[in-house]
Amino acid sequence: MQDTLAQTFVIIMALAPVWLILLASRCIGLTPLQTILWAISAMFCLFLWRGRLHGRLPRTTRGAILIANHRSSADSLIIQMACFRPIGWLIAAEYMQIPVLGKMMRYLGAIPAGRSGNDTKATRNAIAHCRNGGMLGLFPEGRLNKTDEFMQSVRPGLVLIAARAGVPIIPFHIEGGSLGTKAYSPFLRRGRITAILGSPIHIEKPVDGPMEKSEIIKWTRKCVSAIAELGGHDDFEVSIAGRKWRPD
Numbered sequence: 001m002q003d004t005l006a007q008t009f010v011i012i013m014a015l016a017p018v019w020l021i022l023l024a025s026r027c028i029g030l031t032p033l034q035t036i037l038w039a040i041s042a043m044f045c046l047f048l049w050r051g052r053l054h055g056r057l058p059r060t061t062r063g064a065i066l067i068a069n070h071r072s073s074a075d076s077l078i079i080q081m082a083c084f085r086p087i088g089w090l091i092a093a094e095y096m097q098i099p100v101l102g103k104m105m106r107y108l109g110a111i112p113a114g115r116s117g118n119d120t121k122a123t124r125n126a127i128a129h130c131r132n133g134g135m136l137g138l139f140p141e142g143r144l145n146k147t148d149e150f151m152q153s154v155r156p157g158l159v160l161i162a163a164r165a166g167v168p169i170i171p172f173h174i175e176g177g178s179l180g181t182k183a184y185s186p187f188l189r190r191g192r193i194t195a196i197l198g199s200p201i202h203i204e205k206p207v208d209g210p211m212e213k214s215e216i217i218k219w220t221r222k223c224v225s226a227i228a229e230l231g232g233h234d235d236f237e238v239s240i241a242g243r244k245w246r247p248d
Contacts, residue, residue, distance in 0.1 A: 034086055037104065041077045048190055049074055055197030057083045057170070062133040064200065065162050068172035069151050069227055070139035074186035075174050078195045079137060082172070088129050090122065090138040095183075109134060123161060130165035140224055142241075150233050153241040156220040159203060163211055168200035169223050173230035196230045 045051035057064075066079055066087060080087055088109030096102040096112045111129060113122035130136050140154035162169050175194040203219055205211055221238040228236035 034108065037108070038080070038086075041080055044074070044187065045078050045081050045193070049078070049186065049193045050191070051078045051081060052192075052194040053078075053082050053197070054194065055082065057197070059084050061085070061135070063130050063165065063167040064135055065130065065158055065165075065167060065169045066135060066137045066172060067140055067158055067169060067223060067227065068174050068195075069145065069231075070141050070143070071145055071174060072186045073144075073183045074191070074193055075139070076137060078174065078193050079172055082195055082197055083135060085135050087135045087137040090126055090136065111136070123157060126161045127165045130161065130167045136161070136167075140220070150228060150231070150236050151224065151238075153239040154220060154224050155241050156216045158223065159216050159219045160211070163203045163205040163219075168202050170200050171198035171223060171226040171230060172196065173198070173227050175231060198226050198230050201226060 061083070062085075066083070068075055068079060076087070076089055086108045088111055089105070090111050090113050091105065093112035093114055096105060096110070109129065111122055111125045113119045126136055126138075138158060140158055141152045142155055143152070145152050158169060173196040175196070176192045201219075201223055217240055220240060224238045225236065228234070228238075
């Protein structure tokens with residue numbers, strides 16, 4: 001009898017992690033594998049970077065573009081903690097070539113984009129992703145900010161994607177995200193990161209015809225200014241990158 005009870009206990013303990021993963025997966029709306037990756041991200045955010053969230057996206061949120069200032073590769077993980085659905089990040093195409101990392105990003109719905117800032121294929125894929133109810137994350141600066149300025153110049157592509165997909169743009173402000181200049185740096189050092197969620201911005205597009213360049217720039221400034229205002233940078237002046245813009 002005691003042997004049977006002991007064996008039953010061992011089996012229960014062995015299956016407990018699986019049961020917890022399945023339960024969590026059902027609660028937060030992710031697949032079991034996505035739940036495991038989400039849990040790993042949560043551990044980094046909580047214990048290594050002491051992450052804090054001011055606001056979470058409603059569970060019913062479908063089809064939106066999430067934007068933020070960009071200081072480290074930890075930024076995308078802390079924003080993911082504020083969303084119960086996987087975020088398909090618009091990322092530099094070379095990262096997709098890294099064997100394990102690339103497969104994981106593709107599984108999570110990442111969209112590769114060229115660093116030129118004029119990748120029409122990536123734009124089409126991003127629009128389709130949002131139209132299908134997906135969450136798209138992107139950093140308007142297009143690269144890590146290694147300067148003393150709050151944000152660098154930004155590209156207006158986020159407005160075009162939002163307007164054509166018919167989805168809102170949701171700003172985040174990241175505080176304390178400077179954890180090194182390399183993609184792997186945040187995973188080797190402690191820090192304190194805070195993500196502040198802003199209100200959705202709905203792009204008003206013309207009923208007929210394409211958006212004028214002046215309208216695109218106006219909405220780009222409005223969206224990026226919303227990021228700055230969340231962090232108390234009310235006097236920040238948004239700089240729009242030119243046609244021949246290239247990241248660092």
